[in-house]
Amino acid sequence: MKRIDWTTLDESGREAALARPAQSRSVALREGVETIVAKVRGHGDEALFELTARYDGTRLEGLEVSDEEFIAAEARLAPELKAAVIEAAGRIEAFHRAAAPTPIAVDTAPGVRVERVLRPIGRVGLYVPAGGAPLPSTAIMLGVPAAIAGCREVVLCTPVQADGRCDDAVLFAAKASGVHRVFKLGGAQAIAAMAYGTETVPRCDKIFGPGNAWVTEAKLQVAGDPAGAAIDMPAGPSEVLVIADADADPSFVAADLLSQAEHGPDSQVLLVSPSAGLLDRVAIEVERQRAVLPRADIAARALAESRLVQVADLDEAIAVSNRYAPEHLIIQTAEPRALLDAVESAGSVFLGEWTPESVGDYCSGSNHVLPTYGYARSYSGVSVASFQKQVTVQEVTAAGLRVIGPCAATLAAAEQLEAHRRAVTLRLAAMDATA
Numbered sequence: 092m093k094r095i096d097w098t099t100l101d102e103s104g105r106e107a108a109l110a111r112p113a114q115s116r117s118v119a120l121r122e123g124v125e126t127i128v129a130k131v132r133g134h135g136d137e138a139l140f141e142l143t144a145r146y147d148g149t150r151l152e153g154l155e156v157s158d159e160e161f162i163a164a165e166a167r168l169a170p171e172l173k174a175a176v177i178e179a180a181g182r183i184e185a186f187h188r189a190a191a192p193t194p195i196a197v198d199t200a201p202g203v204r205v206e207r208v209l210r211p212i213g214r215v216g217l218y219v220p221a222g223g224a225p226l227p228s229t230a231i232m233l234g235v236p237a238a239i240a241g242c243r244e245v246v247l248c249t250p251v252q253a254d255g256r257c258d259d260a261v262l263f264a265a266k267a268s269g270v271h272r273v274f275k276l277g278g279a280q281a282i283a284a285m286a287y288g289t290e291t292v293p294r295c296d297k298i299f300g301p302g303n304a305w306v307t308e309a310k311l312q313v314a315g316d317p318a319g320a321a322i323d324m325p326a327g328p329s330e331v332l333v334i335a336d337a338d339a340d341p342s343f344v345a346a347d348l349l350s351q352a353e354h355g356p357d358s359q360v361l362l363v364s365p366s367a368g369l370l371d372r373v374a375i376e377v378e379r380q381r382a383v384l385p386r387a388d389i390a391a392r393a394l395a396e397s398r399l400v401q402v403a404d405l406d407e408a409i410a411v412s413n414r415y416a417p418e419h420l421i422i423q424t425a426e427p428r429a430l431l432d433a434v435e436s437a438g439s440v441f442l443g444e445w446t447p448e449s450v451g452d453y454c455s456g457s458n459h460v461l462p463t464y465g466y467a468r469s470y471s472g473v474s475v476a477s478f479q480k481q482v483t484v485q486e487v488t489a490a491g492l493r494v495i496g497p498c499a500a501t502l503a504a505a506e507q508l509e510a511h512r513r514a515v516t517l518r519l520a521a522m523d524a525t526a
Contacts, residue, residue: 092360092374092397097411109415111327111359111464112396124308128283135289142280149255154291156257156273161266164259176227176264179454183235186456191239191475202491206484211241214293215478216285216320217270218300219249221277225258232458232473233299234268240478245270246293248285250277278302279309286313286320297321299473301460323473327464330359331448332417332437334408334430335373337366339423343444344369345376347421348397349390350449352381356392361415363400363408370399409433416467419448436468489522 095108130138136154144150165173196206217233219226230247237245247270249261257275265273274292276284282302288294298310298320307326313319331351335344348360364370381390402408409430412420416436424430427442434440438461441448452459462470487495496515503511 092362092377092394092399094370094374095398095400097363097400097402097407105414108398108400109361109411111330112357120304120308121312124279124305124312127279127305128286128309128312131280131283131289132287136291139276139280139284139289139292142278143251143276146278146280147251148253149251151251151255151275154274154276156262156275160256161262161273164256164262165266167259168263172260173263175454176231176260176267179228180231180235180264180267182454182456183231183458184239187236187458187475188239192479192481200491200494202488203495204486206486208482208484210480210482211243212296212478212480213242214244214246214295215242216295216298217245217247218281218285218298218302218306219247219261219265220300220302220306221250221252221258221261225249225261227258227260227264228453228459229300230261230264230270231268232460234265234270236458236473236475237299237478238269239475242478244272244293246272246274246285246295248274248276248281248292250281251275279305282306282309282313286316287318295320297323297478299323299460299477301326323460323477324462324470325464325466327466328357328359329354329419330361330417330463331419331421332361332363332412332415333421333423334405334412335362335364335366335369336405336424337364337369338425339364339369340444341369341372341376342380343447344373344423345380347423347448348373348377348394349380349384350447350452351419352390352393352397353384353386354389354393356389357396358393359417360393360397361400361417362398363402363411365402365404365408367401370401374399405430406433412437416465418461418463418467419451421446421448438462438467438472492518493522 100108139154140151192209194208196204199205215237219229234245247265249257251257262273282298284292285295285298310322314322329351333344333347348362351358352360362373381387384390400411402411405424413435418438420437421441422430423444439451439457441451451457458473460473496519500512500515
């Protein structure tokens with residue numbers, strides 16, 4: 092990990108210190124995804140079978156996971172894993188149900204009622220990757236809020252394994268979370284199938300979920316096409332920023348850093364502290380723990396581009412974090428909650444030494460599908476609201492129009508929109524004539 096003294100850097104140096112690696116949108120990547128998307132749009136299921144054989148190395152007899160396959164997957168799973176999935180789903184449901192938007196109705200003037208009503212997005216598509224490792228937790232994080240929102244149909248795509256099966260835990264988590272249909276599809280072709288529909292895969296209104304560069308590029312392309320589908324948020328590599336003081340446990344901090352670094356070689360890891368001694372101790376501990384990890388090489392590649400940042404004090408540490416806008420922010424200080432009000436931009440915050448980021452990934456109840464690559468400045472993580480449309484309704488009585496009509500007419504005249512003005516004044520005149 093690279094050591095940086097924030098206090099000695101000028102503005103350009105600080106900009107460089109927090110710069111994320113450029114996301115690849117190479118010509119080859121864009122054109123490759125365009126080819127896949129066009130093939131799926133033009134040839135439907137036939138293209139999906141062909142692309143699955145080419146990229147996943149297996150020839151499928153059918154694209155959709157059958158009831159028998161769900162039953163067999165559940166039978167193969169260890170009881171403790173099934174219990175953990177159910178337990179996690181319960182807490183995720185409890186939090187998301189409590190945090191869900193609610194309808195409102197407000198009288199903004201006598202005789203003027205304005206409401207907000209909620210409607211679920213009709214059909215949503217969830218993507219659960221399985222490249223480096225299958226992610227049943229993502230199936231829960233996406234399936235549970237979709238079910239609470241009341242989406243009419245929830246479909247999920249996840250890559251098939253060489254034996255022609257999807258991961259057993261992903262299938263169990265999908266079923267436990269209320270997903271209606273699952274398809275054996277991965278990569279850009281899965282995104283294209285959900286965005287445009289095929290003979291078998293239904294067209295979805297919005298697509299959710301993380302993925303590799305090909306999946307991300309496909310999501311961006313279909314979102315930019317009026318005939319495509321909306322997406323949850325822009326995505327980048329997973330990342331964590333830890334703020335720690337001199338008394339933080341270096342083994343805990345190192346474990347948190349490594350839990351992100353093992354995601355992939357492009358994961359981002361930052362430790363920000365006013366304590367030079369703590370930075371030194373954590374650097375040693377990171378290498379000690381990394382050496383025994385099964386994904387040690389992946390973590391090492393991520394750590395090579397990561398940062399140890401020394402700051403003047405905790406206020407400056409928060410300023411650095413807000414500037415970076417991390418996906419995950421961990422605060423391991425003597426009084427972590429005292430810093431929370433100053434946090435402006437973060438996907439999810441973890442307070443105190445007993446709150447590893449891992450619990451948010453799996454089972455605390457919050458959602459782990461979060462904005463990355465600095466998008467936490469303007470985006471929020473997935474929630475029930477992500478699966479809903481908020482529709483406003485207004486109802487005005489004759490008396491109400493007398494109260495607010497002149498305001499509308501004046502503003503319409505200022506904007507030189509005569510038809511707008513007359514839509515109000517004609518009604519007011521009709522009232523006067525009747526009176």
